[in-house]
Amino acid sequence: MSIIIRDNLKETYRDVYTAEALSALSALAHFNKRIKAVMATRLKRRTDRRQQHQRITFLDPESVIPGTSIRVQDARDGKFEGSPIPADLQRQWIQGTGPAAKPNAPVENSIRNVAYALLSGADGWMFDGEDALGQITTMSLDNQRNLKLAIHKDPVFLKAAEQVAAEMNRWAVSFLGREIITDWGNQLNFTTKIFRARGLHLDDRHIRDAEGTALAASIVDATLYVVNNYQALQQAGSSVVLYLPKIQTAEEAAVWNELLTALENHLGLETGTIKVYVLVEQLEATHQLMEIRAVLGKHFVGYNTGRWDYINSVSDAMAWDKTFINPNIEAITMTYGYMRNYEDRVRRAVNTPDLHGNFALWQGGMEPNIPVGSEAGVSASMQKAVAGAGREQREGASGKWVAHWKMVHIVRPVWAEIGAANQLGRAFPRLTYTQADADGLILIEPAPTDIRGARNLLSVALQYGNAFGQGMQAAALKPADFFGNDDILYLMEDMATGEIRLSILWEWLHKGATLTEDDPETGTKAGAVFSEELYRKLLDEEYEKLLKAASKDVYENSKTTTLPIALEIANVYILSEVKPPWFIDLLNINLNNLDLAVAKNRIGLYMNTLKTEGKRITENLDFAPTNPVAS
Structure with missing residues (x-):
């Protein structure tokens, strides 16, 4: 075997580290060197920008995307084979996000996270293996275990779901004046299951390759989730869907594409069986949106505009520039300077057709509010949340994220009242690649700094x-x-x-x-x-x-x-x-x-x-x- 698992975790988590999963991990472990190489290249670009005071620029249109045979201009023109949107992703008005596990909790309690998610009424739920999942002890493995138990409808999960449904209805009656779950067993089938793997920049805490190098967390997360669940998902008529975070360049997206294709080949699946959303969280990625979409090809279904990571990436890319200073964080909304230009590029990228006329999805940003507080505080915050959702819908998003299940029934009506499943193909100008475009992506506007x-x-x-x-x-x-x-x-x-x-x-x-x-x-x-x-x-x-x-x-x-x-x-x-x-x-x-x-x-x-x-x-x-x- 070409991997090393620490301590006795192979035995303790034999339901996660199954023979099939271990075989796939061993088969894909060779990608570790490739990932480490592109991460070293990423860090060198960052160092060079700082030392040489360089701004991020657009790619040469006549160049070939590194790691592929795709010409940059062809990617921008939509001359690539993409993917039609699967039936269970056609309508994703609200996607919830959160982990499938709790720290230091027995499985009967920890798995309640999944029950809340799948009973919430969200169209999709992104179970997080990255930014929202704690990593102390063996939480990444607990997360995988709970998802497998839930997707396979294990009795331990069904018992928790029945209890959680009653609790959710009690809250709904007190807050909304009505129950939100009439048949909890049937409700579990409503929400599309989605998993966010960790980015290429992170290492797994429990596995090393045969040379003793920490194995990239992306390899581990994607492999364990897909191998352990693809058959149950397909039998239920569901797609196998991942969110891919922290991609900075089309070259990095190409590594993901090769990794996922190799995993599909190992499992005997058709290329493109695994569908992916890409979180547009990095300034450099906004300079290569069509290129990223092209290299992911049949796997790609959409983008998400994630506010917080993106702010950080712009700040980091401009760390060398003394004139670039962000204001108070509360001022940096999606309509602020560089943020609105970023959002505009994403909506134009998804509604540029590929060779077969396929468009892509745009999932809007995060609603972080939770309806817990004083009556006045909750009322003001919920009005703000609904207004924000309305703005994104008008701008062309097909849905948005919420960070708590209680927000689903508050925000989802914004899209339900419109009625359209999505906004695929809504007309926007095609992307341009001018100096003015580049300047807009780092545009600072006056705002409080106090x-x-x-x-x-x-x-x-x-x-x-x-x-x-x-x-x-x-x-x-x-x-x-x-x-x-x-x-x-x-x-x-x-x-x-x-x-x-x-x-x-x-x-x-x-x-x-x-x-x-x-x-x-x-x-x-x-x-x-x-x-x-x-x-x-x-x-x-x-x-x-x-x-x-x-x-x-x-x-x-x-x-x-x-x-x-x-x-x-x-x-x-x-x-x-x-x-x-x-x-x-x-x-x-x-x-x-x-x-x-x-x-x-x-x-x-x-x-x-x-x-x-x-x-x-x-x-x-x-x-x-x-x-x-x-x-």
Whole structure:
């Protein structure tokens, strides 16, 4: 066998690591070198941009997309074979997102996540293996186990679903005035099951290849999900659907395409059986949308516009440019400067036909609100959520995401009232590739940059790092100043929302952001520069608020374990002259570690390796060879 599984997990999770799954993993393990190579190329592009002050540009139209035989201009003209949209993806007004497992929970409790999702009334549910799934202990395997039990309708899942249905109806009666589930058994068949694998930039925590190199998480996630579930999905008349995250270039998309084709060949499936949405989360990807669509070919069905990751990618790509400074995070909506230009390019890319006249789907962005709080707070937030959904529908999206099952019946009517299953083929101008287009993708517009914004960025970033260490990569959070204020609702935050907060603070500090408002509390005046002294003062104050918070908002046991580590990570990230490429790297190397001294050593090792060797440490340091593997 060409893979190594740590400890006794092969036996403990024999229902996940089946003989068929292990055979497929071994057959696909050779892709590990290819993935590591394209990730090294990605990191070099980033370093070159920083050192040479380079902006991202469009590809030469006469060039060939690396790793393929497709000419760039042909991709842009739609001269490729794509995919018709399967029946169960034709209508995806609302897709929910969230993990299929809970941290440190027995399967009977953990699997309730899947029951809530499949009884929610969402048209599709993206079960997350990436940004919203905790990775402590063996959560990635628990996630796979729960999905397999649910898709195969195992008795343990059906028992949980019956209980959850009753609970959901009790909530619905109190909030909506009616039940939302009449036949829970039949309702389980309504929602299309979708899985988000981890991106090419992450390594699995439990498997190494035969050479001892950590196996790319993308190989593991996609293989385990597809092998364990494709037959049950097909027997139920469902498509096998993945979301592919964090793709930056068409070359990276081509690696995904080869990986998925090889998996299909291994299983004896027709090429294109596995369907994929691509999360457009990276600035570089918006320069290559048609090229990405072309190389994924028969696998591709649509794009999603993910606000948070995209903000971070723009910030990261422009880290070298002292004139590019994001405002308060609340100001960067989908209608802000570079965000509206990004959204416009996506809608034009999906409605450019391929050789056979096939169009693609556009799934809109995330609604992070949860209807829990005061009557006034919930009312205002739900109005905002519905208005946002309406805007996306008018702009051409065929649906959107929600971060909590309670939001499905609040937002879905926006599309149901229109009645059309999707907006495939709605006329938009074809993409252009001018300097003005490139400039629009990094367009900064005037907006507030103030102390209130800085406090919010710091508070939620620290809380997110703490939640991550506790195994909750998706957590309901809000700034500490609003703890106890039910008029301000908690928002569902995941890896991306934690990362962008640190990224913006890094910008403010290292580029000398000018504050736009007076702040009586600190005595700071409009026109002042965001200094290191001011940053340290705010950090101390916001951290102290978390230490004093009730356990409802900050678990008491975390205040001496994971919270200090979250503080150390945030501080190193923000103060470092060399901006870390991924917040998740610093969090991942400290998973299952509660010792601050150990954390400091690991963070120091990571930053030193990045600065001196230009490499990331992406492996599980608790399952490591003598010398850590960098990629």
